Amino acid sequence: MLKKFYPLASLAEKLDPLRGHETLVLTNGCFDLLHVGHVRYLQAARAQGGCLIVGLNTDLSVQAIKGPSRPLNREEDRAEVLAALSCVDFVTLFAEPTADHLIEIVKPDLYVKAGDYTLDTLPERETLLRLAVKVAFMPFFAGHSTSSLIAKAQG
Template sequence: MLIDSTKIADFCQVLRDGGQKVVFTNGCFDILHAGHVRYLNKARSFGDCLVLGLNSDASVRGLKGPNRPINNEQDRAEVVGALGCVDYVVIFDEPTAEALIAKVHPDVYVKGGDYTIETLPEGQIVQKYGGKVELVQLVEGRSTTNVINKIQAGAEQ
């Protein structure tokens, strides 16, 4: 279910008041692949409800370059939202999820193992209020960039 970013704070508070452990992760999730699915299933295992912060199209362009995203934010939200492990999707415009995390106030923040807590400003925010940060090992060789490169290599032959 897609939730508006202006309503997410109240929404997550209702979940916590109901005794649910809120887990949050974020990313572009441009071309969904097995690495994403495994990562999101693992993220969901840390609590009762997984909220996924999805980078907006403008945010993805800023992070990945002018040719990205491949799929627009509404399509990406629909695809990740259809996964059984993802409970709620919220789209954000900033390059990092710091402002969104301040609203969601997750019990657990999950990010890929290619980060460290020291390099994650979001993780530092979560730790300051007593939340937990979980770094999940990513599946080697599985990335949207790799998928795009394979497609481009095939097109060039």
């Protein structure tokens, strides 16, 4: 796991040798209870380029987004699970409410989000346009969500 996980402050220097040789693909999310929808999404994102970087919301930012009962898994555990996937090349944590700072540091060639977003609904839209980062939307796998798994488990 350690060779895939880097603090955001040191990630850019790890990516610099890849620039111009690999398409750097960035995505981000909470990835609390990893499920088949997450895996399919990450595989589809990885297929867009040579290197997939996953920005993972910290525990505090997940609470702000999803509520006080989340996340179910600690950020360290979520990062380790993501890093275990062969389609993921790098994992980093970010604490901000949007991925703007993450995008500015990583400077990806391509930013990927799920198909339940559009360019107009992306909070990071202005940053992506300013940095001329291409955006791709992967299929949304309806019926596969952490929230629905939690609801099902609670009966």
